[in-house]
Structures are given as structure tokens and as C-alpha cells.
Amino acid sequence: MLALEYRRSPARFLTVRGASSTRFGARMSGALATNVAPLRLVNHAEPARPATGWTRLKPLLSGICGSDLSLLTGRSSPYLGALVSMPFVPGHEVVAETLDDLPGLARGTRVVVDPVLSCVARAVPPCRWCQVGRHSRCDRITGGRLAAGLQTGFCTDTGGGWSRRMLAHASQLHPVPDGLDDHRAVLTEPLACAIHSVRRVAIPDGAAALVVGAGTVGLLTVLALRAATRVGPIYVIAKHGHQRERARALGATEVFEPSRAARALRRACGGTLEHPVLGPEFLLGGADLAYECSGAASGLDTALRLVRAGGTVVLSGMPSGRVDLTPVWFRELRLVGSYASDGRGVPEGADGASTADAAGAADGSGVAEPGDEPADRAGQFAEALTLAAAAPLDGYVNAVYSLSRWREAIGHAARAGELGTIKVAFDPRRN
């Protein structure tokens, strides 16, 4: 079975990390990811199902995510090192076909995979988060019968989408409606994440939102904001022309080039533009909330500088690098994380933290807050499937490679914005 495998190699990881941290290296990140990162094409035996409730999958399309690129370019945080098991096959944005019968899910069904490997997949009693359908916060992602792995695509036991076979638990699978083609279906996972991120905070009607970055995460965040909230103007910071056009098509009010974002947002939202002696300019005023969708330290820095006092910054992209947190202190900002997706279908409390968080912290019980019924895990994935079918997402997956052309694929993904591409994906069936 052909697969791309990421293996443990601290030397290679650190080499890539060091090289890509330089200006020149950052430009060469695609070459570093494909030539130095410890990724290789291997031929393994097909994985066996670990227990009932699991099925083998035949990936049809598997996307290359920004977090995958962060890993391959060494920019991802070492924090995550404890949450993976090596070697593993990357790929967590997957549309696949089941190869085994499951209760309620016949063999041959087209599915998308919710990649979080939470308590039920690990066959352990549900943690306090899994009890209430918030499996993205699962506390037991290193336990149970599976090796450590925050998600499919980072766990040695399950495999990942960058292969011809992988494993998934029934709880992870969501059937794809017949009318939804593979190219749209493969966007379900990032779209579910986007829906999750716009539900992480209560957004007042008419609030001004800033989306930093217009890659897949950023664009789908715009889509989710328009579809799932009553937000007011949405301002997007986009580097490339095609991203600007797509952002507008999805409902962005205005799209700014990064170099003029502060000035343009000041014009849109009011306030004053301040110029420190060192470092970028910032606003006294600005958007009510911002979604950092670039995964870059500079993106978070921009978001923090352009949100009004008391505003909120949601971390949608996987963070990397160091950021000056002074605005969080000085402007009394709320910094909110948003990871994967879960079963919640309603926004969190107006204070940005659910009462479950507070209750759990107070008594350690981790029980759900009143009125927060244990959610169906399908929650945000179901919404994402519906939205993926209806939204103008044609052409988002416009570069598909076979596994054997993995170097080209990853090089392309590293420069997707420049090359007019939103999502690069593998089609493991191709030779």
C-alpha cells in the first residue's frame, strides 16, 4: 500500500525549522519541505481493523492543510510533539470510501472524516468534554487503545489520507450526499473547523469582523461568518488577487492588501492609526473581532493590532512563531483558540467562554452547563456538508496530484496563493 510517511527525525525537523526561519528559507519552504523534511513515500502492508466499529477507508481525495505544511516546514510548535505518534501518515482532510460494513453505514459509502481521535474511538470512558459532544477538547487523545494522536493524520495506528488505505472509527464518519462531488466534499473538514471558529464567540448583530488571511481557512471563515452569524461588515486581508475575488464572492465587505490593511481598516471602522518607533502600526479603534487564519505569527500580530479595545481575536490557523502580546494586555483583548470542530451548534456565551468551561474549572466535574445537551457529534460536520453543497466553492480544489508526485504537490501547496490555488489535494488512486 502506497503511503507518504512522516518519521521521527529531530535532526531533519530542526534543520528545516532553522532554515525556514530565515527570510531566504521562508521563500524556499516548499523546497525544504520536500527535500529535507522527514517525509517519504513508502509501501506498507494494508492496516488491519483494530476492533469492531472501525473500517478501512479508500481515500478518494485528501487535502494538504496548512497545519501539514507547518509540520513539514518545521514551523509547527514542539508543544504538539507529545500529541503525535511516529511514524504517521499525514492527511486529515479526507473524502473516502468505506471498505467494511458498519452499523448504519454500508461498505462502499462515500464519507468524510472528522479526524479527532477522541474517547469513543480510543475505547475509553468519555472525558468531560466528550460527554457533552465537545470532542475536539478531548483530554484522552494520548490514551486508550490507540497510540497518541490528536487527529487521524498524526497517529501511527490509524494512518492518514495521504495513502491508499487508512482506518477510521464509525464515530468519525459522515456520509456524503450523492449530490456533493469529491472536490467539494474534501472541503468539509476545514469548513467544519471554520463553522466551529465562528461559534467560539458570540458575535453581536452587525459586529465588524476582520479575517486575516485568505487561504482555505480564511475564505471558509468568511463563508461561515455569513452563513452562521449575523455579523456586519467582514474585512479580509488577502495577499493575492484571486483570493480577493473569492473573498468578495463569499460575502466579504472589503478586501485589503496586507500592506494597507491598517489604514484601510481605520477608514472602515474609525479610530486612529498609531506609529510606534519600532514595529508595525496599530489602531486605536478597529474591528470588533478578528479571525487569525494565516497560521503565521505576523498574522496574529496584525490581528492583535487591528482589533478595538475589548475586542476578540480568534486563533483559527494553527499558530506558529512568537508574537508581541502587549495589545492583549493594553487593549484588554480576548484571545480565543479554535481547534477542529465539535458537536455544538450554537454560539458560546456572550463572555466568550461557555458556562461548561467555568463549571468545569470551578468544581472539576466537567459537566455540561445547564441547557447544553450532550451534542450529536455530527453537529458542525453536518452543517459543513450542507454548506459545502450550497456555497460557491467550485474551483477551490484545483490542483490534484498522485502520491508519487508528492514533491510537486507539497511544493505547489507551499506556494498555493501565488499560483492561484486555494486547496491542493492528493488523489491516492492515481498512479
Add this chain to the structure above:
Amino acid sequence: MSRPGFVLEVDERTPSLLVHEGDGFRLERFPLGTRVVYPPDSLPALPDVDAAIRRALLHPVDAEPLPALLRAGMRLTIVFDDISIPLPQMRPPDIRQRVIEQVLEFAAEAGVDDVELVAANSLHRRMTPAELKRIVGERVFRAFFPAHLRNHDAEDPDGLTHLGTTRHGEDVEINRRAAESDLIVYVNVNLTAMSGGSKSVTVGLASYRSLRHHHNVHTLRHSRSFNDPANSAMHHSYDRMADVLNDHVKVFTVETTVNSDAFPTQLGFLNRREWEWRLADQAAYLAVKRANDLTPPKLRRQLWQRNNAPYGVTGVHAGAPASVHPLTLANVHRQQLTEVPGQSDIGVWGLPYICPYNVNSIMNPILVMSLGLGYFFNLYRNQPIVRPGGVAIFYHPMPNEFHPVHHPSYIDFFEEVLSETTDPVAIETKYEQQYATDPWYVHLYRKSYAYHGVHPFYMWYWGAHAMEHLGDVIFVGADRRTAARMGFRAASTLNDALEMARDTVGSSPSITYLHAPPLTLADVR
């Protein structure tokens, strides 16, 4: 006796002609038959300027001598033109200093204690203390700054007063201190026919509320040209406002004119007709051109900005504004007016490094546009040098550079407004109010050294008449993307520009090159 201006027709013997292009210049060979409009030679300067000033103050036109207007206990406000004029800046001592010093001496003799000096900077940026000192001189600066020497603040609600409206309903709102004075003495330097007269107080000390009545697209499109006050709707509005002003406060104006000595001796070839260049001029051209081209852009800009013009003063007239200004205009015409027989298909202008709004600053693209399609295109009487639907060719590199302190709203105007439309009416309708009332721009205008938020709009309107009149606008040597943002085309060479113009004016167009600076006012017959 200075030679008058004239129109040269390029023939086989005509040498390459000097063309300004921002912080540089070049020699350009024009097609045979091109008409080149040269200004009159620089007029001789008054031999004793101080005596001329004294004479003007003591023997004013249609007014009592200044000493007779001064008395103890009165409120006297001396208002003077700001840094936007003359261009380049005048070699010290500035003529305004010399006038102000004499006015202050008369005031002291009369026992006038309540004297304030106000720079008529309107919505222009505040001048720095050093810039103020340069204009009024060390002695006056030390005696009056900062308490009694200041910039006009057009956004100070307590510092403005509404004097009334004209018969056309135009608000006249000016500086309160000046309006409540017993006498305003206005000290002016006149470099172009558009300045001075009714404009001095009604514009220099006005607020946005007042300025919007004449600084708008409609008025500018009906000012043909704004260097010909009799045919300028803008000046008609100034005159109406001056009538309201005169009902409230007495104005004693001192208007001065300078000759065409815009460049110092070492750059003398820039003041001279090319076929009259001596060997030394040719050598100087080659040396300066080479050194200029090799100098890094920032340093080059600084060096040009340090150029102090050795202007000679050609006239000093004082008295009632309406009576003084025709004398001033006559002097300006004597220095600049050149008769041009008829229009041509193509007009060519070389745009120099400076305009009224980039002194000690950066000539941003909007200022380039304003200098070309506003100031230079409008250097005419009767009719433009280009026929309706003709083509204007300007020389300027037009880099995408802005001064972040002086021109903050220009940056947003360029990025936000011009990326949506270049139509002056659409811009005025949708954006002017937003920019004019933006609290941040107001703050920067009052507390920093920024031009008012609405100022880039006025610069755009300045070109509205030209944009309506012309069929195409091409900038030679300009940054293509910058020119395109503003709706213009860029060409690498004059030949390319002429080739591009073929679609509009055909393959054998008539061409007129307005040779400036020194400034030339074309009287097109």
C-alpha cells in the same frame, strides 16, 4: 530691457530642449514643427526693495497710508502667505519678512500692542517653527513665537467665525482673530496669476465650510483657467466672499511679485534658452545631470529641496485688495505672459520637483497629477494650449511614494478612492465628506503636520477641467502601475508617447511644448 516671451518652432537647427522630470531633467529632441513656448526673460529686480516696501506702505492704492490706519489700543493681525509660495523657496531674507518688519515698525511707532501674526495656511499643513522662522525672519520669530505667531487652524471651533453668506449662499467663515481685528494687513507673494487679491484672506484663513463652495468640481470645471481671474468661477466666488469680508473687517494688503530667477547660478542653464547655452552651461548641464542621476533618490530629493531661488522682487503694491491686485497681475503677466497662436493636438509639459504642497516633503502621485493637469495645464488665458479632445504628455517618474506625516489622507485617497474610481464627480459625491470630517485627519491637521483630510480631493478637482477637456493623458517615464491607478498611461519615451497618442490625434499631430519652469502663462489666441 528683458526680452519678451516667444514661440519657437522646432527646425533642423534647434538643439535638444530641456525638460524637467521630477528630481531631474533631460534634453529632449522634439519633432520638427513642434512649437515651444518660452516665457519672457527674467525681469530686472527692484534696486532697493526696502525702499519700495516703505513707499508702498506710505503711498498705498485706494487706501490711507498704513501709519494712518494704526493707533494705540487697536487689534492688528498680520497675515502672510504660507510655505506653498513662492516655489522654490526664496533665498533669505524672504520678501514677507521684509514687509512684516516694516509693518511692525509702523505699528510700534503708533503704539499698537495687540499684534498677532497668522500664517494663511488654510487647509495646508501647519508650518514647523523652523519654517515659520524662515518666512518671518529671526527677529520677528523671537519676538512673537509661539504666543503671537501661529498657523491658522481651520478646525478650531473657537478660532473661527462665520461672517455671513454671499448672494449665492456661500458661507464665509474665517479665522476669528483676524475677523475681529481692527485691521488685517495681508502680506502676499505672487508667483502665479491665480494667487492674491480676494483669494488671500477668504481662502488663506478659511474653514472647510467656506472652502467647499469654490473648491469643488463644478467650480473648477468652470474656471477656464484659474490663472485668468476674469474667466475663473473660482475667483468669482472669492470676490463675492471678499465683499462679505469687507463689510466686517478692513484689509490692507501688500502684494509682491518676483521675477523668474528660480535657480541659482550653478544651475543657471535651467533659466537659459538652450541655443544660448555657453560652453560653461553645457558643461554644467552634463556635470549636474550626471551627478543628479547617480545620487540616491532620497538624497537627490533633499538636495533639490534645499534649492533656494535667488528671486528678484519686481513689484510691491499696497492698499485696498481690489485696487492692488490688478497691478500685481500686470507684473505677473509682464513676467510670464507669452502669446501663442492657436491650440495644438498635443501639449507637452515637463513637471519639476516641486509644487505648492511638497515643500520639504515628497511629491506624491496625486500631487504630480495636480501639478500637471491642474497647475501647468491651467497656465493659459483664453483657451488651453491643447484642443478639446487632444492629448497631454507630461514628464515625471511618478513614484508611488507618500510622506506619511504630511500626506496621510493622500495615502488613503490613492489606495481606497482611486482604486474605485477616478471620476472627480463620483469621488466628490461619495467620499469628500467622509475624508473632510474624519476625526483622525482633523487631529493630524491640527496637532501634527498633515494636510487636511480633504486636501487630496482638492488636488484631484484641480485637474477636473483638464480631465474633461483632454482625450488622453500620458506620462513619460512614469511608474506604470501608479499612472494606471490614476487613469493615465505611461510611456518610456516621447516617441512612445506620440505613438500612443496616434489613436486620439492621428499620425501628424501639432505639438506645443510649454517650456517651464520658469513659469510661462500662455495667452492662446
